Amino acid sequence: MNDLAKDAGINFVSLFIPIPLTLKKAATAPPAAKPNTILTDDDLRYYNTVFLDGIALFIEDCHEAGISVELDLADNRWVPYAINPAQRKVGHKGEPYWPVADDTPWDESARWYSDVITYIEEKTKHPENIALWTITGNYLLGTAEPDLWSPDVLKVTEQYVKYVWPIFVKAGKRPKGTPVLLPIYADDPYWNKKTSDERLAAFVNIKKWLVDDLELPPDYWVMTTYPFTDPASDGVKYIERIIDIIGRENVSRIISTDLKGPGHEDELSATMFDYSRYSSAELLEWQLKTSKEYGFAGWWIWSYQGTPTDPTGIRKADGEWRTELVDVIRKY
Numbered sequence: 001m002n003d004l005a006k007d008a009g010i011n012f013v014s015l016f017i018p019i020p021l022t023l024k025k026a027a028t029a030p031p032a033a034k035p036n037t038i039l040t041d042d043d044l045r046y047y048n049t050v051f052l053d054g055i056a057l058f059i060e061d062c063h064e065a066g067i068s069v070e071l072d073l074a075d076n077r078w079v080p081y082a083i084n085p086a087q088r089k090v091g092h093k094g095e096p097y098w099p100v101a102d103d104t105p106w107d108e109s110a111r112w113y114s115d116v117i118t119y120i121e122e123k124t125k126h127p128e129n130i131a132l133w134t135i136t137g138n139y140l141l142g143t144a145e146p147d148l149w150s151p152d153v154l155k156v157t158e159q160y161v162k163y164v165w166p167i168f169v170k171a172g173k174r175p176k177g178t179p180v181l182l183p184i185y186a187d188d189p190y191w192n193k194k195t196s197d198e199r200l201a202a203f204v205n206i207k208k209w210l211v212d213d214l215e216l217p218p219d220y221w222v223m224t225t226y227p228f229t230d231p232a233s234d235g236v237k238y239i240e241r242i243i244d245i246i247g248r249e250n251v252s253r254i255i256s257t258d259l260k261g262p263g264h265e266d267e268l269s270a271t272m273f274d275y276s277r278y279s280s281a282e283l284l285e286w287q288l289k290t291s292k293e294y295g296f297a298g299w300w301i302w303s304y305q306g307t308p309t310d311p312t313g314i315r316k317a318d319g320e321w322r323t324e325l326v327d328v329i330r331k332y
Contacts, residue, residue: 004304006028007321008314009330012131013062014070014257014300017055018143020097022116024048027096029077029129032107035114035167039122043115044062056124063126070222070255071130072180073116074137075109077101079153089142089206098142106163113164117171129175131298132220132255134177135168143220145182145224149201161209166216175219180257182224183238185271192272196236203245211247214289218253220297221246225256226271227283230290233272239284239290258286262322263312264302281324288332296303301329 004010020026023046030046055071062069080218081088081101089099102108113135121127139153148161160177169176184191184199197204203223211217211310223242228240243251262280269275275283278306284301291299306313314325 001061001067005065005067011066011070012070012298012300013304014072015055015058016072016074016136016143017116019076019099019112019137021051022048022112026092027090027099027321029099029108030111030115033111035111035118035171037118039115039119040309044119045247047115047119049119052119053123054087056120059120059124060126063129067092068129068131070132070134070177071120072111072134072136074143075099075112075135076137076139076142077109078137079139079156080105083153083156087140089140095104101139109160110164110167113168114171117168117174121172121174127172130174132175132177132222133168133172134180134222135164136180145180145202148179148205149183149184149198154205158205158209161206162214165210165214169216175223177220177255178210178218180222180224181206183226183229183230183242185226185229185238185273187270187272191308196234196238196241197245200238200242200245203242207246217250221254222257223254224258225287225291225299226268226273227260227275227278227286228273233274239294251295252297254294254296256287256291256296257302259284259299259301262273262325263306263310279324280322281328284325285328285331288328292332316317 004013019029023029028046036043059069075100076089079101080103082103090096090100117133121177136146138146148157181202191199230237232238260283288299301314303313305315306317308317314329315321
């Protein structure tokens with residue numbers, strides 16, 4: 001953590017917490033229950049408290065390094081298992097791993113979100129270094145942005161959000177961010193027929209559900225960002241349109257996430273944009289420059305350090321910094 005702050009000048013990171021890692025027995029999550037502000041041994045019997053204690057210590061390490069952390073709680077149970085069961089991600093190395101959603105998964109999810117927030121905020125010595133919590137997760141992919149746009153799941157997703165969000169907001173004391181919002185830039189026959197607002201349905205829906213219907217606006221709006229989208233190849237200024245949807249008054253509450261760098265070539269090539277002529281540093285600089293120009297609250301990059309099979313970090317698998325990327329980060 002000290003290297004991240006000292007060498008790259010970064011003071012904000014994001015950490016995803018997938019639900020299986022928090023459980024004493026993977027795939028066995030606690031049943032629905034009224035959220036408590038004080039957790040008993042009976043409440044905790046489902047949880048891997050060694051892992052949760054590690055998160056609490058990580059927050060303290062962040063404090064030592066002068067870094068704030070966004071904690072993204074990823075639950076896969078956004079949609080009942082009976083919907084698209086053949087495509088569900090539930091196993092890992094042949095063993096049950098992700099909890100199986102029942103017909104009304106929102107009450108179990110709400111308890112999990114509340115319990116984890118309550119435990120970690122109480123356990124860590126420096127809860128003030130938690131910049132925000134988010135609810136996230138994908139019913140097909142596990143640790144990914146939630147599907148907030150597909151017509152076949154939209155009704156139950158709305159039920160999920162409207163049940164979970166008020167309980168999530170009340171849990172703990174630290175700020176709360178929206179589910180991680182994904183703009184759809186796919187280049188395929190289905191999406192190429194859609195309007196820009198249909199591509200931004202996640203933003204339209206969350207604004208309606210949280211602000212207009214529940215009257216519980218988030219502390220932060222968290223969105224996955226792609227480079228060179230303003231204006232895009234279809235002539236739409238997507239970031240401008242996103243700001244119009246969530247409200248100009250919320251610009252300083254936007255956190256631009258998942259900024260793309262090296263190793264994302266396959267993902268970027270599947271979009272409607274031509275990124276082939278840009279270097280990784282140019283892609284990253286556009287995103288940081290745009291965040292600064294609009295006055296967003298912050299941003300984070302995917303990811304800190306690559307691995308031999310996933311070379312997406314600003315640091316190589318052997319620990320060597322990608323200086324062309326670190327130079328851009330320092331600039332902003």
